[in-house]
Structures are given as structure tokens and as C-alpha cells.
Amino acid sequence: MGERVIRTADLRNMESYLNNLGNSVNIVAGQIENVGADLNNTKNTLDQLINEFHQFVRSDQLQKNVQLAETRLVKVRQELETEYGHYGDVRRRVNGILQAVDTSLIKKETIENASEDQMLAAPRYWLAPCLIALSAWINDNKELAEKAMNEAIRRDNEKTALFFALVTRRGARYKASRKWLENYFGLQDPHQLEREIVVLIDGFTNGIFGPDARIKCGKKVESWIEELSQKVGFVEEQREQWKVALESKSKKVDEELYPYLREFGKNWGEIEQSLEGVKLHKIIADYFQDVFAKEVTPVKSIAVAVDALLDTLVSRFDDEELPLRRDERLLSLVIQENGDQERAEKLFEEEKVIENQISFTQLLTNFSIHPEVSNASIATQKFSISLSKDWIKSAHEDLTAENRANVPIDINxxxxxxxxxxxxxxxxxxxxxxxxxxxxxxxxxxxxxxxxxxxxxxxxxxxxxxxxxxxxxxxxxxxxxxxxxxxxxxxxxxxxxxxxxxxxxxxxxxxxxxxxxxxxxxxxxxxxxxxxxxxxxxLVTEFLDGISPEQYTFSSFDSARSVQ
CATH class of the missing domain: 1.10.287 (Helix Hairpins)
Known part of the structure; x- marks a missing residue:
């Protein structure tokens, strides 16, 4: 009887042990499953953290690029002011003298003395002897005026010629103005124009130089294009040049669009590129329509118009300042592109605006697409687009064909x-x-x-x-x-x-x-x-077909007025 009780008790304990063992096995099995799930979660979390880390590093680098560009931009502008700030005094003095003559409020002796001081302060600057010549001309000192003009020509023949073409036009000296313009034209090579040609084209399109010079400028522009057209491969070169210019207007696809294709589309890069290309049509059409919708309101007097061109000439195109101006532009683009150095450098290369010399057709491209950098007026921009319309159409057709050919047939x-x-x-x-x-x-x-x-x-x-x-x-x-x-x-x-x-x-x-x-x-x-x-x-083709260069050469200060 006792053995039976003991055995019964032992079996009950054994059953309890077995139940505990079973529970323990279940717990271990559950823990193993949890560990497996945790591993998957950890992997997903780690992948997410890696992506977030890369995004953080990219964002941080872009912010640092912007900060560095802002710091360097301040330094470059300070250097421009330090190295060439005294040029500004000469520039301001030129307009001051011209306006003083208009009002007859300043003695001629005062003008002469002030001009001589500027000559001493800027020994290498081409505008300083121009200032002396201008002062001598006002004081009827022919000998000094000729000496000063010869020195100015020695320092920079082209800028001097254009400067006095503007000054004499301001004073209604048409014969002298034409002579200086002929001198300037004679120095030009349409394959390698100097940057200040901007001022001449701007004056021509806004009707600054008078009826005779206006006709001469128009014929010269035609001869430049004809000469350039004789070059082998010219048409192909223009198409490529304009393709680059038009592509510079493209915009990135909104990051909130097509989130699933971004994540699951294996060839999303091709999809995105095709979208950027096809949306470019509307961007270009809107851009051109906006340019031609702007009204050109000529200024009231020739003096004000010439003064504006003189200000552009003497303050924007000094070769000594060119390296710093390039740095200034590139740094500005880095800031504009929110620190994307690669994108900024690409835009800078595409612009080809701040160059020593440039072909006439590239100049037209710059006027048309980058007027804010090339210092082109609305009138010049309209003229340049209408003059280049055939090249623009060809380039646009190429871009359209290429984009259509690159549209992915299969979406993977x-x-x-x-x-x-x-x-x-x-x-x-x-x-x-x-x-x-x-x-x-x-x-x-x-x-x-x-x-x-x-x-x-x-x-x-x-x-x-x-x-x-x-x-x-x-x-x-x-x-x-x-x-x-x-x-x-x-x-x-x-x-x-x-x-x-x-x-x-x-x-x-x-x-x-x-x-x-x-x-x-x-x-x-x-x-x-x-x-x-x-x-x-x-839309682009139809718009370009409806414009012509003749519509956009103004004659604001002529006796007759062109179609506007």
C-alpha cells in the first residue's frame, strides 16, 4: 500500500515535470520565433538607418557647400572692392562729368582738375585717359584730348572706340560717332568677339546710334552671320550649342510625384529623364512667350539711354576683374543650387557667358537664355531669339526626337x-x-x-x-x-x-x-x-514661326520708328 502511494506521488511529480518541460519547450520555441522576427526587424531598421544616414550626410554636405560658398563670395567681393574699387571712382566721374555738362553747374577748371587726379589714381585703367580726353574736349584743349585718346587706345582700343562712339552719340556728334563705330567694327572678328560687344548690340536694338549707324549695325550683324555660316559644320555646331542652352532650362521632376515608381521601378532613371525632357517643351514655350510679352519702353532722352549703356560698359567688362567675376558667378550658382556643386559647375559651363572672347552666335545664345548674366536688355533678348529662331527650332526638334527615342518601352x-x-x-x-x-x-x-x-x-x-x-x-x-x-x-x-x-x-x-x-x-x-x-x-515651333528679327530692332531716337 505504501509503495503504491509513493509511486502515485512520484508519477504526479513526474507529470508536473513533464508539463513544465513542455511549457519550457514552447517558451524556447516562441523565443526563437521572436528572435527571427527581431532579426528581420533589425535588418529593415538598419537599412532604413543607412538610407537616412546617407541622406543626412548628403544634406549636411550641401549645407556646408552653401555656407562655404557664401563665405567665399563675401571674400571675392571684398577682393574686387579692394583691388578695383578705385576704378569705381573713375566710372562715377565719367557720368558725373557728362551730367555736369548737361546742367552747366560746374566750372570747366574743376572738371579738368578732378580728371587729372583720377589719372594718377588708376595708372593702368583704360577709362582714366578717356576721362582726361573727355575733360580736355569740354575745355577745347585739342592737343591734350588727342594725347589722352591715344593713351586710351593703347590701353584698350576696342573699349575706347565703343566708349567714344557712345559719348559722341550722346552729344549728337553723328559724324564722329559713326567714325568711332567704324573703328570698333574694324577691330571685330565674329568668331572671337570681345565681351563688350553686348553694349553695341544693346544700343543697336534699342535705337541708340541713330538712323545711319542703325542700318550699318544691321548689315554688319548680317555679314557676321554669313561669314560664320561659311564654316564647315556651322549648322551642326549651332544645333548642339542651342541644345545645351535649351536643356539648361530643364527642371527636376517633383520628388513627390510617382513615389511608387521611384521605389519599385528598376528603370526609374530612364522614366525620370524622359519626364524632364518632355516637360521642357512647356518650360521653353512659356519662357519665350514671357520674353516677348514684356513691353519695351524706351527712355525719354538719348542722354539717359547712353548713360545706361556707358554704365554697363565701364562697370561690367574689365578684363582684369574677369577671374574674380568668374569666381563670383560660380559661387552664386552654388548658392542658387542649394550647395549642389556638380549641378552649379554644369550650369556655369553651359552658360559660357563670362568669357574673354566669344563667337557672335554664342553671344546670341547668351542674350536669349542668360540675359541676367550677359547684361542684355529685353529688346536685345527679343532680337537675339528672333535672329536665332531657325537654330532654336532645329535644336528643339533634335531634343524632341532624342527624348521620344529614349522613352522606356518596358517599365521594369x-x-x-x-x-x-x-x-x-x-x-x-x-x-x-x-x-x-x-x-x-x-x-x-x-x-x-x-x-x-x-x-x-x-x-x-x-x-x-x-x-x-x-x-x-x-x-x-x-x-x-x-x-x-x-x-x-x-x-x-x-x-x-x-x-x-x-x-x-x-x-x-x-x-x-x-x-x-x-x-x-x-x-x-x-x-x-x-x-x-x-x-x-x-507650341515652341508655332511661336518661333511667328517672329522675325525685323520686328525687334527699335529706332527709338530716329525720325521714324520700326515695328515694335
Whole structure:
């Protein structure tokens, strides 16, 4: 009786131990599953952190580039002021003398003395002897005027000629003005024009130089283009030049557009490039229409008009300042592009505005596309675009053809290890079946890996053996129970793990299907967006066909007025 009680108690304790063991096995199995899930979460989090880190580094670098550019820009401008600030005194004195003569409020002796001081302060500057010559001319000192003009010509023949062409035109000395203009024209090579030609073209288009000079300027422009056209490959060169100029107006696609194609489109780079290219049509059309919509209001007097050109000539085109002016422009572009050094350098190279010498056709391109940097007026901008319209049309047609040829036919999608192809989204159902089959294969592959281990089958076999031999040795039944229990718990845990894996793949299937549908919807939007924007190519052609250079050469100060 006592042995029976002890055995019963022992068996109850044994049963408790087995239950605890089973619970422990379940806990361990759950922890293993949690560890696996944690590893996946950790990997995803790590990938996200890596992307955020790269974005942070990029953002930080851009901010530092902006700060550095701002600091350097201040330094460059300070250097310009330090090195060439005294030139500004000479420049201001020129306009001061001209306006003083208009009002007759200052003695001629005062003008003469002030001019001589400036000659001493700027020993290398071409404008200083021009100032002396101007002063001597006012004081009727012909000998000094000629000496000063010869010195100015020695220092810079072209700027001096253009300067006195403007000054004599201001004083209604038409014969002298034509003579100086002829001198200036004789120094020009249309393949390598000096930068101050801007002033001449601006004066011509705004009707500054009088009727005779206006006709002469027009004929000279025609002869320059004719001479340049004789060069082999000229047309091809203009097309390439204008392609670069037009492309400089392109804008990046809004980062909030097409988020699914950005993430899941394997050839998103091609899609983005095609969008930037096709949206360029409307940008160019709007740009040209905006230029020609602006009204050109001529100033009231020739004196004011010439003074404005003189100010541009004497303050914008000194070769000594050119390196610093280049630095100033590049740094300004870095700030404009929010620290994107590569983009700023590309824009700087495309502009080709701040150069020592430049061809006439490149000059027209600069006037048309970069007027704020090339110092071109609205009248000059209109004239340049109308004069270049055939080259612009050819370049635009090339860009249009290239963009259409580079539009991706197939949109390659990649979503969580699945890859598929669509052209216009019409095979949506087919792709959904494909991605679901892909997920199902992955599910089956994952489930096939979840199976009982060798130790579990060994437990089952051990249980059977212990059962068969337990009739001779009853204690072996207890061991058989342990073995069966171990096998049972293993199978129960197996079902739990498979259920968990299946649930995860259900979520994955939903995730993949939703993102695929969203991506296909964006493919449809992309195709429609491209088609609508591509139709805008005709706007550029139609607009350019409706303009001609003759419409935009003004004669504000002539006896007759041109069409405006």
C-alpha cells in the first residue's frame, strides 16, 4: 500500500515535470520565433538607418557647400572692392562729368582738375585717359584730348572706340560717332568677339546710334552671320550649342510625384529623364512667350539711354576683374543650387557667358537664355531669339526626337524579390497572378524548411522501443512517456510556427499586391502625362514661326520708328 502511494506521488511529480518541460519547450520555441522576427526587424531598421544616414550626410554636405560658398563670395567681393574699387571712382566721374555738362553747374577748371587726379589714381585703367580726353574736349584743349585718346587706345582700343562712339552719340556728334563705330567694327572678328560687344548690340536694338549707324549695325550683324555660316559644320555646331542652352532650362521632376515608381521601378532613371525632357517643351514655350510679352519702353532722352549703356560698359567688362567675376558667378550658382556643386559647375559651363572672347552666335545664345548674366536688355533678348529662331527650332526638334527615342518601352518593376514588366498597365491582372504565385512559392519554400528535426523522430522511435521493452522493465514506460511527449510538443510547436509563417506571407502578399497596383496606376499616369506634355512641342515651333528679327530692332531716337 505504501509503495503504491509513493509511486502515485512520484508519477504526479513526474507529470508536473513533464508539463513544465513542455511549457519550457514552447517558451524556447516562441523565443526563437521572436528572435527571427527581431532579426528581420533589425535588418529593415538598419537599412532604413543607412538610407537616412546617407541622406543626412548628403544634406549636411550641401549645407556646408552653401555656407562655404557664401563665405567665399563675401571674400571675392571684398577682393574686387579692394583691388578695383578705385576704378569705381573713375566710372562715377565719367557720368558725373557728362551730367555736369548737361546742367552747366560746374566750372570747366574743376572738371579738368578732378580728371587729372583720377589719372594718377588708376595708372593702368583704360577709362582714366578717356576721362582726361573727355575733360580736355569740354575745355577745347585739342592737343591734350588727342594725347589722352591715344593713351586710351593703347590701353584698350576696342573699349575706347565703343566708349567714344557712345559719348559722341550722346552729344549728337553723328559724324564722329559713326567714325568711332567704324573703328570698333574694324577691330571685330565674329568668331572671337570681345565681351563688350553686348553694349553695341544693346544700343543697336534699342535705337541708340541713330538712323545711319542703325542700318550699318544691321548689315554688319548680317555679314557676321554669313561669314560664320561659311564654316564647315556651322549648322551642326549651332544645333548642339542651342541644345545645351535649351536643356539648361530643364527642371527636376517633383520628388513627390510617382513615389511608387521611384521605389519599385528598376528603370526609374530612364522614366525620370524622359519626364524632364518632355516637360521642357512647356518650360521653353512659356519662357519665350514671357520674353516677348514684356513691353519695351524706351527712355525719354538719348542722354539717359547712353548713360545706361556707358554704365554697363565701364562697370561690367574689365578684363582684369574677369577671374574674380568668374569666381563670383560660380559661387552664386552654388548658392542658387542649394550647395549642389556638380549641378552649379554644369550650369556655369553651359552658360559660357563670362568669357574673354566669344563667337557672335554664342553671344546670341547668351542674350536669349542668360540675359541676367550677359547684361542684355529685353529688346536685345527679343532680337537675339528672333535672329536665332531657325537654330532654336532645329535644336528643339533634335531634343524632341532624342527624348521620344529614349522613352522606356518596358517599365521594369521589382517588389520584394519579385520582378515583372509592364508597358502601359494593361497586363495588371497577369502581374497580380504572377506576384501572388511568387509569394506562394516563397511561402511553400519557407514552410518546407519548418519540419521536425532528427531528435524528434529519434524521440518517437525511442518511445516505441521503450514501450515494447517496458513489459519486462516497467520503469521504461516512464522513459517512453518522455519520448512521446517530446515528439508531441515538437509537432505542436511545428504547427504554431507554420501558422505564424503563413500569416507573415499573407501580409507580404497583401503588401506586394497593393504596391503593384499602385505602381501600375502610376505607369498609366506616366504614359498619359508624357503624351500630354509631348503635345506641347508644337507650341515652341508655332511661336518661333511667328517672329522675325525685323520686328525687334527699335529706332527709338530716329525720325521714324520700326515695328515694335
Amino acid at each position: 518593376l521589382s517588389i520584394d524579390q519579385w520582378e515583372g514588366v509592364t508597358q502601359d498597365g494593361t497586363n495588371e491582372e497577369e502581374l497580380i497572378v504572377s506576384i501572388n504565385n511568387h509569394v506562394e512559392k516563397r511561402r511553400n519554400a519557407a514552410l518546407s524548411k519548418v519540419k521536425l528535426g532528427v531528435q524528434h523522430w529519434a524521440g518517437l522511435i525511442g518511445g516505441i522501443l521503450f514501450t515494447l521493452t517496458g513489459f519486462g522493465v516497467p520503469f521504461l514506460f516512464i522513459l517512453a512517456g518522455f519520448c512521446y511527449l517530446y515528439f508531441y510538443l515538437g509537432r505542436r510547436n511545428l504547427r504554431s510556427r507554420k501558422a505564424h509563417i503563413s500569416s507573415e506571407f499573407d501580409q507580404l502578399s497583401k503588401y506586394c499586391t497593393e504596391n503593384l497596383r499602385a505602381s501600375i496606376a502610376e505607369v498609366v499616369d506616366y504614359r498619359r502625362d508624357y503624351k500630354e506634355n509631348d503635345a506641347n512641342a508644337q
